[in-house]
Amino acid sequence: MMRIFNTRTGVKEFFIPQDPFEVKVYVCGPTVYDLCHVGHARTYVNFDVLKRYLTSLGYNVIHVQNFTDIDEKIDHRAKKEGLSPREVAERFIMEYFFDMDSLNVTRATRYTKASEYVPKIIKITERLLELGYAYRSGDAIYFDVEGAGGFGELVRDLKSAIVDEVRASGKRGPFDFVLWRITGEGFESPFGRGVPGWHTECVAMSMDNLGEVLDIHWGGKDLIYPHHECEALIAKALTGKRFVKYWVHNEFVLLKGQKMSKSSGERAYIRDVLKRYSAEVLRTWILSSNYREKIEFSEESLRKAQLLYEKISRAATKARGNEGMGQCAKDYAELFMSALDDDLETGQALSVVEELSDRVLEGKIEGAWRIFSLVESVLGIKIRPH
RNA sequence: GCCAGGGUGGCCGAGCGGUUUAGGCGGCGGGCUGCAGACCCGCUACACUGGGGUUCGAAUCCUCACCCUGGCUCCA
Numbered sequence: 001m002m003r004i005f006n007t008r009t010g011v012k013e014f015f016i017p018q019d020p021f022e023v024k025v026y027v028c029g030p031t032v033y034d035l036c037h038v039g040h041a042r043t044y045v046n047f048d049v050l051k052r053y054l055t056s057l058g059y060n061v062i063h064v065q066n067f068t069d070i071d072e073k074i075d076h077r078a079k080k081e082g083l084s085p086r087e088v089a090e091r092f093i094m095e096y097f098f099d100m101d102s103l104n105v106t107r108a109t110r111y112t113k114a115s116e117y118v119p120k121i122i123k124i125t126e127r128l129l130e131l132g133y134a135y136r137s138g139d140a141i142y143f144d145v146e147g148a149g150g151f152g153e154l155v156r157d158l159k160s161a162i163v164d165e166v167r168a169s170g171k172r173g174p175f176d177f178v179l180w181r182i183t184g185e186g187f188e189s190p191f192g193r194g195v196p197g198w199h200t201e202c203v204a205m206s207m208d209n210l211g212e213v214l215d216i217h218w219g220g221k222d223l224i225y226p227h228h229e230c231e232a233l234i235a236k237a238l239t240g241k242r243f244v245k246y247w248v249h250n251e252f253v254l255l256k257g258q259k260m261s262k263s264s265g266e267r268a269y270i271r272d273v274l275k276r277y278s279a280e281v282l283r284t285w286i287l288s289s290n291y292r293e294k295i296e297f298s299e300e301s302l303r304k305a306q307l308l309y310e311k312i313s314r315a316a317t318k319a320r321g322n323e324g325m326g327q328c329a330k331d332y333a334e335l336f337m338s339a340l341d342d343d344l345e346t347g348q349a350l351s352v353v354e355e356l357s358d359r360v361l362e363g364k365i366e367g368a369w370r371i372f373s374l375v376e377s378v379l380g381i382k383i384r385p386h
Numbered sequence: 387g388c389c390a391g392g393g394u395g396g397c398c399g400a401g402c403g404g405u406u407u408a409g410g411c412g413g414c415g416g417g418c419u420g421c422a423g424a425c426c427c428g429c430u431a432c433a434c435u436g437g438g439g440u441u442c443g444a445a446u447c448c449u450c451a452c453c454c455u456g457g458c459u460c461c462a
Contacts (some may be wrong), residue, residue, distance in 0.1 A: 007389090037462085039462050071460090072460090198460090206431095221457070222457080223459090224389085252456075253462090258456090261461055293399075294390090302412085303407085355408085
């Protein structure tokens with residue numbers, strides 16, 4: 001049985017979905033105001049492998065993923081380029097698909113956009129007001145964090161500095177967050193024209209498509225607080241149930257030792273990397289470490305991935321067509337699958353493949369093509385004839 | 387403070403209970419080259435932060451230290 005690290009409990013747990021044949025997953029997609037960088041690639045490629053793996057185990061994976069297309073950064077970019085926010089969002093949604101397709105990331109069952117869920121978001125906000133978990137203050141509807149039981153799903157302690165800062169803004173509690181901001185422009189609502197808060201958007205999109213309880217909620221580690229913590233609280237307030245069975249978060253890609261962040265300026269766009277390395281190499285690079293490890297983005301590590309990929313393709317080309325499975329090849333296949341079974345250890349799975357490749361190239365093993373076909377189908381790394 | 391993860395040969399980086407202790411970079415020697423680079427072949431390091439414990443046996447498990455990295459505003 002597969003084990004997966006749950007951020008909520010802090011340990012690897014056996015993966016048991018609510019339905020024995022179906023897995024409901026919500027993946028937090030990007031805010032579409034810029035091109036995707038290698039950090040995004042990592043998040044979606046890793047999830048893609050989890051999806052492929054679960055599918056290979058026989059699960060029907062329902063994968064819903066959003067685009068956050070209501071955001072100030074989108075408005076800023078639109079203003080700068082003389083476009084409408086919608087045009088900016090649409091453009092970067094297209095760019096997202098362009099990048100992810102080139103990396104062989106399979107498409108979600110359904111993609112959602114926050115802008116299409118505004119009526120549902122309003123409904124949720126009204127319901128929270130009715131239930132007494134939300135209140136109006138000034139030009140905003142806030143969620144009452146203390147009233148709903150406080151944080152604690154994913155985060156136990158918050159920096160005191162944040163508390164001081166937020167206390168000054170006239171909310172009931174320091175951590176209370178916005179459900180609806182009345183701005184006088186934007187979307188019509190019973191509270192006044194305005195824009196929804198980020199956290200409610202994801203609750204609306206996930207619940208509407210997947211129901212009240214998700215099996216897996218996947219996203220980058222940077223979303224743990226506040227985004228996912230707030231989502232969990234909103235959902236719990238609405239349904240009384242725990243929102244997510246397994247919270248899974250992807251570690252960062254570091255650039256010069258720092259997190260690659262859209263706002264800090266230090267980033268490497270996927271398409272720039274693909275000018276110098278093939279998509280298969282970039283994918284191999286991403287998968288050579290476990291999704292919970294930090295990785296440093298460097299030329300050296302990319303070159304290494306390139307060598308690994310070339311070795312695997314050479315061996316695969318040699319093994320192609322030989323479908324028989326000797327005992328030795330079977331052992332490798334088992335090692336490969338058990339690596340993925342243990343919290344999606346893709347790095348380990350690849351090192352199994354590397355060792356096998358060495359054996360194949362030395363002529364010590366034959367009939368290993370089926371394992372290379374797993375590299376293609378489960379890891380999603382296309383083998384090019386070499 | 388909280389969370390996660392580390393301390394392995396000149397460097398990067400696997401290994402996660404015992405056999406030949408990956409691999410890469412570098413370095414050294416050779417081949418190929420008018421020279422160099424690239425490429426190919428060979429050689430090169432018995433390393434594992436410190437104490438204590440478990441064990442016939444530990445880099446690998448337990449424990450106590452010490453040190454380091456990243457994150458905790460919007461962010462994948």
